Amino acid sequence: MQILSVVSECAPLVKTGGLADVAGALPGALAPLGVRMRTLLPAYPGLAERLEGARAHAWSTPFGAVRLLEGEAEGLDLILAQSPLYDRAGGPYTGPDRRDWPDNHLRFGLLSWLGAGVAAWGLDGWRADAVHAHDWQAGLVPTYLRLIGPEAPRAVITIHNVAFQGMFGAETLPALSLPQAMFSPEHVEFHGRVSFLKGGLAHAERITTVSPTYARELLTPSFGWGLDGLLRHRASDLEGILNGIDTTVWDPATDRALAVNYDRPRLKAPNREAVCARFGIEPAPGAPLFCVVSRMTRQKGLDLLIEALPALLEEGAALAVIGSGDEDLEQAFLAAAAAHPDRIGVEIGYDEPASHLLQAGADAILIPSRFEPCGLTQLIGLRYGTAPVAARTGGLADTIVDANAAALRSGAATGFLHAPDDVADLAQAIRRTCDVHRDAKAWSKLTRKAMSHPVGWDESAQAYAALYRRIAPAAA
Incomplete structure (x- = not known):
């Protein structure tokens, strides 16, 4: 199977938290199961130079001209999106002053739009069988896929932390190239604003989160951050799949950062x-x-x-x-x-x-x-x-x-x-x-x-591979 992963950070290339570790480890864990995962990631400063065998493609988007760079880095099969929206000092989400970029709706609207477009229309002969969108930054991928039509691949979205929902003013709808009809409670509207994450939860074929207990917690007002009603409505499509860690990176027997390696x-x-x-x-x-x-x-x-x-x-x-x-x-x-x-x-x-x-x-x-x-x-x-x-x-x-x-x-x-x-x-x-x-x-x-105690990806990778095959049975 060919899976496109759409994510805002990916270890070891760019990391602010556990999301990056998951995005970096999952492709390797899936490979032995017959699943090839390509990762679409913004080309933050310095990333393009790390690509090996880069091939460039010019794309016209509602967010401006973009270059997509295919290549490999750190053992990952990557597609980097080059745009002025990403080529700036600071972090993935904040500027040097540690405040959110004021145009984050454009930066991650573009990432979502590209995720849907690459999956549906292909890139240099490659086409995804299904899409895996991560958190609010890729939350609009399922929405854009829905707008493309029934022929588009299906998507799964993973909630890594429901507290972060990608909330922006209603006035951003045209800039996101979303029709006015999408601004409704059934789609992306949430308390009078645009919610990237809600769009993903409303339109994805399946929803996962990162542990079984959190999946149950999300259905309650105490943990659902206002989205518990929607998640209860979609409870039959919600699954908790426990994260793992890359046990080759995190191995006290070989870890070079340690004073002394050990196995006991x-x-x-x-x-x-x-x-x-x-x-x-x-x-x-x-x-x-x-x-x-x-x-x-x-x-x-x-x-x-x-x-x-x-x-x-x-x-x-x-x-x-x-x-x-x-x-x-x-x-x-x-x-x-x-x-x-x-x-x-x-x-x-x-x-x-x-x-x-x-x-x-x-x-x-x-x-x-x-x-x-x-x-x-x-x-x-x-x-x-x-x-x-x-x-x-x-x-x-x-x-x-x-x-x-x-x-x-x-x-x-x-x-x-x-x-x-x-x-x-x-x-x-x-x-x-x-x-x-x-x-x-x-x-x-x-x-x-x-x-x-087992902390790797073996069981969880099998659960994801089975999920992809359920949403893209023709490719199984």
Whole structure:
């Protein structure tokens, strides 16, 4: 099968979060199953130069002239869209001032339009059997395919985070080359605005999200962000397929970012020493080293962690943090580090090699999210023998076996779960982690079980391949 993936970021080429990791890993996971995936991605600055064997095609679009570059980079089969809309300093979604680009509706309207056009009309003799659109940035792909007509390939859209919906004013409709008839509750209209994501949910053949628990949560007002009614209407077309990680990239036995490679948790110690040296911190004897690798936002529950820090410090534990985001949270963590420099270390920003080192060197990783569609951080923690301490929500609940008394006795435990949005329960989970860590035998059993937990793409890739064949049976 030939599948076109339409996405706004793709690791290792451009990454702001887990979406990029998924988009980068899925093509390789699908290849052994007879599915060839090509990825359509904006040609952000510097990307075109990384293509090997590039072939250029000029396209005329309602958004202006575009050059499509076919080629390969980092083992990925790519189509890069070159346009002045993408050739600018800053990130994929924000400028150097970290504010959203004011023309994001055009930037990702173009990406969606091209996704539909390339899939339906082909490119240099290649044509997609089906399209996989990711999140709001590709949300209009199914809408444009619907406008092309019944002969167009069918699309599946994946919700990576329903909180981000691509909302723009009604006046953007003509610029998006959408007919006025589309501005209705059955199509893209949402509370008087254009919603890219709603367009995708309304018009895709199938809808997936990134964990079974999140699929159920999305049907409720608490988690659906206003789209729960539409999702309940389409519940028979909604499926939760758990994300995986690329186990060749995330492998403590071969990871070059580590101080020492290892294949058993008891061999992590040199990496722990490296993290402590980098951050200038040291836990009390027998206490664990916690880490955080995260965007600093309230969705990630990091304001809750600030409130729970006294429990961590009372246990003699230490904390190493890498992340950036909301300025007040950045300042709160910096203030905590200034107040406890021997126990709390903070680096504002994102450093990919350092994130690998933290996963290898910490004893436990804190993920106190208020909601988490899937999460990759806990999967990496499991892979590296670093116990996740996480909220019982979304994919966190689907991938972590809580270290309650029964799970500890049976040897099934892989981490520690707590109630979402609950500082007291988060603090208790931190204390439980410290208690188990003091029992060397119990801790060894838990971390060995964590490292053996399957976190790759094998099962999920099979689920996606089966889904593509359902929506494009003629190509199966």
